[in-house]
Amino acid sequence: MQVYLDNAATTPMDVQVIDKMTEVMHNCYGNASAIHSQGRRAKAVVELARKEIAKTLNCEGSEIVFTGSGTEADNMAIRCACNDLNVKHIITSEIEHKAVLDTAKELAKKGQVDLHFVKLDQYGRADLENLDLLTAKYSGALISLMHANNEIGTLNDVRAISKIARKNNCYFHTDTVQTVGHYPIDLKEMDLDFMTCSAHKFHGPKGCGFLYKNKALKIRPIVTGGGQEGRMRAGTENVTGIAGLAKALEIANRNIEVKIETVTRIKEYFISQLTAKIPGVLFNGDTSREGGLYTVLNVSLPPSDKASTLLFLLDMNGICASGGSACNSGAIGDSHVLEGINHPTNRSAVRFSFSKFTKQEEIDFAVENLIELL
Secondary structure, three states: OOEEOEOOOOOOOOHHHHHHHHHHHHHOOOOOOOOOHHHHHHHHHHHHHHHHHHHHHOOOHHHEEEEOOHHHHHHHHHHHHHHHOOOOEEEEOOOOOHHHHHHHHHHHHOOOOEEEEOOEOOOOOEOHHHHHHHHHHOOOOEEEOOOEOOOOOEEOOHHHHHHHHHHOOOEEEEEOOOOEOOEOOOHHHHOOOEEEEEHHHHOOOOOOEEEEEOOOOOOOOOOOOOOHHHHOOOOOOOHHHHHHHHHHHHHHOOOHHHHHHHHHHHHHHHHHHHHHHOOOOEEEOOOOOOOEOOOEEEEEEOOOOOHHHHHHHHHHOOEEOEOOOOOOOOOOOOOHHHHHOOOOOOOEEEEEEOOOOOOHHHHHHHHHHHHHHO
């Protein structure tokens, strides 16, 4: 039996997305910048996708800039804010995705910005009182805090953070890679400056994402050499990937409340089984319905002499899980997120993450194997 419980790293593509991309590959092979009929056909695919995404997220099409990944989009938001919006301070947290954290640290090392870390609560959520103090002290700063942590699943209150940003004349960027396609997103209501997305997190293709950039902001591209994407990102558009992204987002938002409830029940069942059958098991991050991602469960396991090889042993038994972000080495115990919430060093942690394809019998199989291995 093969059980895939690493959906926070990437998701299997939806067959309808594959069909859409296959159709585009067969029928639309032109360069979207070309003026002939095949070029215009490709351009139409890109612009229709942009329009559909903007409608789903309640923003304007001109505010969507297609990129090669969520990481590129994060880089674009942070670097453009510093280059073009006179940002001299970045306020973030020590448990952000490395796309944000490493970029901010690089800019600070070069002397372009001063870097400040907001305090976190026991679940890894930004302390809003401390954030208010920091933004009042560093007016004009860029706040970069993710909507949901990719390793422990804790959700930040982006609407409350946005209000603090506006109150203290700061810019706000949020990485929503783990929440777009999993929750209803209304960008006008959220009142953001920048937001990032990656298609492969909600059953779309790898190598395609986008940056939402508030139309009020005037920034320059970090990738130059062409006039694509409204002169915001040079390079021939990934027409097939963009079509797949739009289709995946459309599918993800169909009956989204039903999907949320179905996958939440899978997660809660997993928690109940682990709690009943593995003495001493704990969970990292906020596991409540309101406070945490319904797609992610970070399990803190009792001390074991198999801790260092647990992921390998799970894989040998047909279970795909991870020790943290897929962008890191994958070894248990090297997670900056777990360090940031003071996870005990004598316990190992495994991230299990779910999708609409996850079945209860797969959870039972994973629990049985964990019991046997431990």
